[in-house]
Amino acid sequence: MALLRTAFQAVECGDLDAAQELLTENFIANMPGSSEPRLGREVWRLGTQSMLEAFPDLKIDVQDMFGVDDRVTVLLHFHGTHRRAFHQFEATDRQVSYGSIEVYRFEGDKIAEEWVAPDMISLMQQISPARGEF
Numbered sequence: 001m002a003l004l005r006t007a008f009q010a011v012e013c014g015d016l017d018a019a020q021e022l023l024t025e026n027f028i029a030n031m032p033g034s035s036e037p038r039l040g041r042e043v044w045r046l047g048t049q050s051m052l053e054a055f056p057d058l059k060i061d062v063q064d065m066f067g068v069d070d071r072v073t074v075l076l077h078f079h080g081t082h083r084r085a086f087h088q089f090e091a092t093d094r095q096v097s098y099g100s101i102e103v104y105r106f107e108g109d110k111i112a113e114e115w116v117a118p119d120m121i122s123l124m125q126q127i128s129p130a131r132g133e134f
Helices: 002-012 016-020 041-054 120-127
Strands: 023-030 059-068 071-081 095-107 110-118
Touching: 002 016, 002 059, 002 071, 002 110, 016 041, 023 041, 095 120
Parallel strands: 023 110
Antiparallel strands: 059 071, 071 095, 095 110
């Protein structure tokens, strides 16, 4: 579980190299809306980088973390400021806040796989030009 906290801290600091080193070479990302898992550390990096570009002051609060065997479930809360375009929405300079439920699988001292379920509807509603109409 300490490994995940280290990874989240590296992401908050914008040190994607350090965070990426905590992933296995054949890392698997299971994402909502994707029918197939995405493979490789670079997939993770691109997604994380786009979040940090849009929300450069992104903070990650771990609300709960528990695990069994090689899997750990984390309840997270993200907050930050929408400073650059994200998906179809131009920067709004609005403060955003949303949750995520995530499950991670480990191989030794590396993160091998993730299943993420962020509340993207809430996030999109917060950055929509006509709030609440997403």
